[in-house]
Amino acid sequence: MIRTGEQYRSSIRDGREVWINGERVQDVTRHPMFKPLIDIRARIYDMQHEAATQAVMTYEENGQRHAIGSQLPFTSAHWEAKRKAVDTVMFDIGGVVTRVGDETVGEMWSLWDGKDILNEIDPRFAANIETHIKKVIADDPFHVSANTDPKGDRSKRPQDQDPDMLVHVVKETDQGIIIRGAKYETAAAYSNQAFLKPTIANWGDSKLSDYALGCIVKMNAPGVKHICRTGFAGR
Known part of the structure; x- marks a missing residue:
């Protein structure tokens, strides 16, 4: 499926x-500080439908069209097609814009390549990443990556300062995990989902295991x- 700008x-x-x-922002699509970038992301979605750009912005598989940025790359031609789509967008908008979703999906591709290693840890992990990648291809969301942690005092463990500074698991239920903490992420406020992951080391320490998690977070989920x-815009 490929979405339209208005659907986004x-x-x-x-x-x-x-x-x-x-x-409190009531509607991010109309707020002057968010609207310019949202309009560009919406424009990218619309370019997937327009006759002049559809062939560059999308690919067809099993009778369905999908965003070229979400396609799993297996050959150099796949990467060249992605580069051509980026160039097409840049020429269309007449400027430079980053973090519009296509580049952050790629972080999941590395886990796809490492499925054998994930299976050694837990067979569910490889299946989960495959599910997430296929869902991105099918649903065409604005997907971002939640990487950067608040720094705090790097000489101390998370538990030895504000325990809620870094994202961690606070409860596990039959439906999944409940997490708490903070992340810095560009475009999160107007995206659909984020691939959250830890960015500090030494996860082999069992005392830090609650902080060693990766998951997909819906940006409109309760509690987010x-x-x-x-x-810069709208000042």
Whole structure:
């Protein structure tokens, strides 16, 4: 499936909790500090449908069209096709924009390549990453990557300072895990989902195991709060 720009905008008008400059944002698609980038992301979605750019922006598989940026790359031609799509977008918008979703899906491809290693740890992990990749291809979400942790005091363990500074598991239920903590992530406030992962070392320490987690987080999930820095636009 390939989405339209309006379908993307509608998907982020979902009551998510977004704050900027101390104020709650009621509609990120209309807020002057978010709207310019949202409009560009919406434009990319629309280019997937337009006759002049569809062949560059999408590929066909099993009778369905999908975003070229989400295609699993197996050959140099696949990478060249992605580069051509990026160039097409840059020429269309007449500028440079980053973090529009296509580049962050690639982090899951490395886990796809490492499925044998994941299976050695837990067979569910390889199956999960395959499920996530296929869902991105099928649903065409705006997918980002939640990497950067608040730094705090690097000489101390997370538990020896504010335990909620870094993302960690606080409870496990039959439906999954409940997590708490903070991440820095560009574009999270107007994306659909984020691939969350830890970025500090020494996960072999059992005392840190609750902090060693990777998962897909829906950006409108209950309890997710976006606290945004001031934007360059709309000042």
